[in-house]
Amino acid sequence: xxxxxxxxxxxxxxxxxxxxxxxxxxxxxxxFAPHRQAEEMxxxxxxxxxxxxxxxxHLAAGHFADAVITEIRAHARGISHEFPGCPTIxxxxxxxxxxxxxxxxxxxxxxxxxxKCAAGTGRFLEIMAASLAYTLEEFGQAALxxxxxxQINSMCTVFAESEVISMKNRGIAREQIARxxxxxxxxxxxxMLARLGHSDPVAFSGGVARNPCxxxxxxxxxxxxxxxxxxxxxxxxxxxxxxxxxxx
Amino acid sequence: xxxxxxxIKAYPEMWAGLDMDVPRFDKARLMLGxxxxxxxxxxxxxxxxxxxxxxxxxxxxxxxxxELLATKAxxxxxxxxxxxxxxxxxxxxxxxxxxxxxxxSQGSVPDAETILPRNICPMVKSAFxxxxxxxxxxxxxxxxxxxxxxxxxxKKTWEILDTMVPTYVMEIPQLKRQRDLDLWLxxxxxxxxxxxxxxxxxxxxxxxxxxxxIMNNKRxxxxxxxxxxxxxxxxxxxxxxxxxxxxxxxxxxxxFTKKVNALCDELEERIKAGVAVPTKNAIRVMVAGTPMAxxxxxxxxxxxxxxxVIVNEESxxxxxxxxxxxxxNATGMEGMLAALTDRYKEIDCSCFTxxxxxxxxVIKEFRDSHAQGIINYSLQFCHTYxxxxxxxxxxxxxxxxxxxxxxxxxxxxxxxxxxxRIEAFLEQIGG
Ligand code: SF4
Ligand code: SF4
Numbered sequence: 001x002x003x004x005x006x007x008x009x010x011x012x013x014x015x016x017x018x019x020x021x022x023x024x025x026x027x028x029x030x031x032f033a034p035h036r037q038a039e040e041m042x043x044x045x046x047x048x049x050x051x052x053x054x055x056x057x058h059l060a061a062g063h064f065a066d067a068v069i070t071e072i073r074a075h076a077r078g079i080s081h082e083f084p085g086c087p088t089i090x091x092x093x094x095x096x097x098x099x100x101x102x103x104x105x106x107x108x109x110x111x112x113x114x115x116k117c118a119a120g121t122g123r124f125l126e127i128m129a130a131s132l133a134y135t136l137e138e139f140g141q142a143a144l145x146x147x148x149x150x151q152i153n154s155m156c157t158v159f160a161e162s163e164v165i166s167m168k169n170r171g172i173a174r175e176q177i178a179r180x181x182x183x184x185x186x187x188x189x190x191x192m193l194a195r196l197g198h199s200d201p202v203a204f205s206g207g208v209a210r211n212p213c214x215x216x217x218x219x220x221x222x223x224x225x226x227x228x229x230x231x232x233x234x235x236x237x238x239x240x241x242x243x244x245x246x247x248x
Numbered sequence: 249x250x251x252x253x254x255x256i257k258a259y260p261e262m263w264a265g266l267d268m269d270v271p272r273f274d275k276a277r278l279m280l281g282x283x284x285x286x287x288x289x290x291x292x293x294x295x296x297x298x299x300x301x302x303x304x305x306x307x308x309x310x311x312x313x314x315e316l317l318a319t320k321a322x323x324x325x326x327x328x329x330x331x332x333x334x335x336x337x338x339x340x341x342x343x344x345x346x347x348x349x350x351x352x353s354q355g356s357v358p359d360a361e362t363i364l365p366r367n368i369c370p371m372v373k374s375a376f377x378x379x380x381x382x383x384x385x386x387x388x389x390x391x392x393x394x395x396x397x398x399x400x401x402x403k404k405t406w407e408i409l410d411t412m413v414p415t416y417v418m419e420i421p422q423l424k425r426q427r428d429l430d431l432w433l434x435x436x437x438x439x440x441x442x443x444x445x446x447x448x449x450x451x452x453x454x455x456x457x458x459x460x461x462i463m464n465n466k467r468x469x470x471x472x473x474x475x476x477x478x479x480x481x482x483x484x485x486x487x488x489x490x491x492x493x494x495x496x497x498x499x500x501x502x503x504f505t506k507k508v509n510a511l512c513d514e515l516e517e518r519i520k521a522g523v524a525v526p527t528k529n530a531i532r533v534m535v536a537g538t539p540m541a542x543x544x545x546x547x548x549x550x551x552x553x554x555x556x557v558i559v560n561e562e563s564x565x566x567x568x569x570x571x572x573x574x575x576x577n578a579t580g581m582e583g584m585l586a587a588l589t590d591r592y593k594e595i596d597c598s599c600f601t602x603x604x605x606x607x608x609x610v611i612k613e614f615r616d617s618h619a620q621g622i623i624n625y626s627l628q629f630c631h632t633y634x635x636x637x638x639x640x641x642x643x644x645x646x647x648x649x650x651x652x653x654x655x656x657x658x659x660x661x662x663x664x665x666x667x668x669r670i671e672a673f674l675e676q677i678g679g
Contacts, residue, residue, distance in 0.1 A: 055664065072672035096665065108676045113669055 004241025007056030010094030049245035078240030080106030092208035120188035140211035146179035186217035201226035209233035297511030348497030351375035352544030481524030486558025534619035621650035
């Protein structure tokens, strides 16, 4: 068994690869000690190799992991497996977002990450959903259904939130504001894609790829480019780590 | 190895005499000592010649300050500068000492932010904060500061700094046409006149020739060190290389030159013996960009923490400081000053436009240093280096050089993200 664990800022993801297939995957909240969480998750498996990735990868290396790779490389590996030859990846995680460009063999050619702040990340969407009293699920659906669009100008989470509050107070419809929040994230991602350069198709990974409005808006910003979402977008990194283990 | 903890020596009485905030400064001293121990003394396979430079850090707030004060007591000038465009040899020729006061510490930034806007370059804030908080003995010891007009952040800060310590400004042109170079030479002459006034003596041709020789020898020693770092595998860590380049800005030049050369002798022996730091197959990275002033070791710590090694700094605390020497054959004061200005104009700072020389130089240093990738580093809010990044990136794309751009300040908040980006970059190089 090859196990990949992705110790993210919000969740720990695990993927188990038996050499031919993905046989199991799990997701759990990171909690205070993500490496403990991860250790528990893998305890049930007789692992051959454990590869850690994500924010807590070095912590894991000190405890149970046999090898460590960055999220960038893990996502590249995971996406190349699911969509062989795919040249570009957008990954939106809890704490950061990244754009990765790959060569024909699936090796990382270049990458970009968002800067320090939370804007353009899953966390940003969560905060905004909460301030509009939506669950994350409803949030994407409502935004998708909005018929009209307003604009959020601020890129900073704190300022954007006060912008959202003032929109609420001006009586703007909730789903329109939801749409505006999604648009601001999509603009950020499109900006990163333009800076790095992308070609067709673009794979969209990370938990935020399950949000239908985000997928839709990303497509709209790249006319003529296919946007591919893996079956299990959250575990792309964990799967990539597990696959990396086959070569360790 | 004995486990005596490294400590930066305390001289509270001398500090009080310099009107410093002693309790506060003492705390900073302990923190710096800890940081130094962790970053430097823990390195494996350090050359024995680093002991001198370790001591320069241990005595950073004592031994060297004593020398400065002794110089002042003899009526010789001690001048603080912030840029490698200020010609040190003129200060030296007048019997004085020139110290680089650039700030690389997060500790003094809050002091600056009580006065200056927050969104300006951290180097300017850190340096200014040292004066505002009275927490840098060098700043307290200088007779005056000679600033320049290289960037807006500095230019406008001088006006405020001048209320705390006399601050003069040299105009550095931003183009290199003949009329700009004429202005530059005139500015150099003004600088000389000011230094002479404070020193109470006229600089003779013999004085200047001797000073030029001292500075050229120092540059040659640093060039020698740099080319030894370029050897593959490299015999010394990038952290130690950077440290020496940083110490170059406050140490006595003749002694410093001797110690750098002695270290180079040792490094040559190491190369013969096949010593590789940290390991033979370590990934080699070159850094380009804005200066990393003491104690800014952020990028080097991150890169070398992963087992890679930095083999060159294309920076003012790096090659821009020592790559060019002054022509020693010039004669007559006029001719000598012209030769001096000629050399200074070769420093390819991003404040110049156009600045094609720098793009060429970055690629040349990449080749010379046998690096496998370039990390371009710009301090936050430094417009000229941030924008010049575009051209460096394009050049690297053209030459198929693995490239990573980092914009950062002195705070620790982006360490996690930087670590991921740097590791991913090294994975990309390592294949
Ligand atoms: S980067 Fe430019 S302004 Fe700064 S020290 Fe170097 S030459 Fe001077
Ligand atoms: S790094 Fe840039 S902004 Fe900062 S002092 Fe130097 S030139 Fe000015």
